Amino acid sequence: MRGDDPQLDDLAHKPSPPARLLDVTRLLRRAGRVWTGVDRVELAYLDALVAEDVPVFGLARTPLGYVLLDRGGLVGFRARLDGTLPPSAPDLLSRLQRGMRDSARRALTDLRKLSVARCLPHGLPAMLAKQLPAGTAYLNTGHSNLSARVLRAVRRLPDARIAVLVHDVIPLEYPHFQRAGTVEVFAQKMQRVREFADLLIYNSADTRTRTERAMAEWGSVPQGVVAHLGTVSPAPAPQDIPENLRPKEPYFVTVGTIEPRKNHALLLDVWDRMGPDAPELFICGGRGWNNEAVFTRLDALGDDARVKEVPGLSDGALAALVQGAQGLLFPSHAEGFGLPAVEALLLGTPVLCSNIATFREILANYAVYLDDSDREMWEATVVGWSKQSRNMLRVEGFDAPEWVEHFKTVLSFT
Template identity: 30%
Template sequence: MKPVVLFDAGRLLDRSAREAPTGVDRVCLAYAEWLAARRDIGMIPVATVRNRLRAVDPAHCRRAIRILRKRWSGDGPETTIERALIRALTSQSPGPSILDVEPGAAPLSLRRVRSVSQALTSRPLPPPAPGQAYISVGHTALDTPAILADLSRRGVSTTIMIHDLIPITHPEFCRPGDRARHHRRASNALRHADRIIVNSAYTASQLLAFAAGEDLRQPPVKAIPLGLEPVFLTRGTTPSPRPYFVHVGTIEARKNLAFLLTLWRRLQERLGPATPGLVLVGRYGWENEAVLDHLQRSPNLQGLVHQSAGLSDASLARLMRGARAVVAPSSIEGFDLPAVEAMAMGVPLIASDIAVHRELVSGARLIDPLDGLGWLSALQAATDSPPVAPDYAPPTWTAHFDQVAAFIGLPD
């Protein structure tokens, strides 16, 4: 009889309308595809609805996986926004900055929309049987101990992925209430999960330190680096005649973007018309008022700094390959997928000297995230002369899932 895996697809289905994924979204899609493709496993997609697991219609889940893969990969020609960005970056007479519209308050909360959508596409889940497995990689089903505790009582093996401890260790970079919520999630995982996967040795150390500090049990924890999509695995660059740099990630406080934009203003004061461009690729997050003030009101940055979300993987890879370097000045990260993608493609990377970057992209140019003069020097040097990226052996999804299967006891 085939092993049965209950895969929590709730977060993935929540993202069905998104034009581009976050790093966690990418992981959810990769796991869904891996499990769905294995003929030796019976995958049952589930979702958390009102703190209870419900079964998702398999056909609906398969359709969502196909749609998201096609949309997020974007293997077609350049999109309208990509063409607009390239024109703005290569023009000898920069026009206005390209900025996504700042999101306003929706008349109906996303939480309510998701709840209604999942309720309509799900049905009661038959009682799980002993010997089945449950996998959640999107921080779902962790807000209440009831789900994991019930699965454990029924003899279901539970595997949880924790992506980072940032809301607990650095709550100043997160929304009010996120610390308490993530504390609850991490605690529930430690108390009830049979095993926990993390994305880096740094995240593992933070999780185990949290468990020790809270006097919680420590189930087996394994650090397995995340894989990359195929479009990011081929080395090669096509530098633009007019230099520009790229940052990829949600526009939020921990990304240190207000610092980066202050540097760009200083570069503009030094270099004038020779100032390189900068593209911030990512959605607006939280605690980003200082960044928005720079983007919308600084005359020195108009026409130089652009922001866009919704780029497909193919568009993003082309944009990154044309850059002088990818910049990653984050104050804290759990993994930093864009930094790893840049190294894999052979695109030079200038990144903050933090634990995760030292672990995963040690060959990059690493600078303290508060060293303004060091960053200015590195950015100006890369503008004057394209840096050379070091060789790099990128992590792959194949290697990731080989380790996952061994860790949770699935067939090879």
């Protein structure tokens, strides 16, 4: 779907750029980890752009400077990220980087091997000017590498366009949920985006409203377009579920990093209220930040507890666990899009979520909405669903957003 800014007509009627430059810094840093929703968006953009006729390049910030990939380099990098090709052994420069995971060292080595150009930080403007044509469109979809150095270097290219995908502005709205020191860093990043971007891409109308409200306090807001994120139907692989996690029906799941805004505390309270007769609850996701009270409660769980903490599942195992559940529970205080809920509905699994605007926009009438603090109603609904046949609870007819529609909108402006 497109935004309602009439000035977008000018962008939409411009010819395709002579080249596109996708920032892949986040993928470099996340190599070897379980992909998050933001990671998947950057991967989807990589796949879409290398399939286009327009020449495409990739830019990544490394510990020593910047590397530039052409289409072939991006294809090779992608193949190593998904395991189609084996990664290289870390080279000397990568091994010298302290505090870096081995998978990141391998990815860094491959980036250097696949690059068409490299430079130290101060050499970025010259490298881009030498390698990229005038009118290049820079796209940043991962909230990484949005530094003044990068944005100014791109802006120095004649007729360059800068487009940034904004996933959310939750750190500005809920600073008490964030790590110490990160709110100001995020605010400065969004201020730079407001200053330099020609176009903001929003994953939901709610994200657009919230972002424009925040940016308006700093000055004029760039033009924007709403394009719901595409989704790919998950491929369940029940054989990949670890033997010690084989669930007993009925059971429920919640998916997401264990951080304050995800509101795991409510679910733990609900399960405490239900006692030993409660169905199993699988908390799927790694531990985040500012959540010591929840971590303490999770650490106190015994082997026979009805709540299981399950980090690091493969995509197939997680999809199988969600597919077999009585329901996906999503009591978040705030979300930019809510991909786990969309994927659950694609698998036919009912979703019980908090009553926030983003969920209602994306999930429409296919989810059940409750106040994110109403423990009694959450308990009553969980108990009710646990007594019903799983087949009777199945969701049918959910029309999930598709990537083809997303890129039809976005690439008409970039």
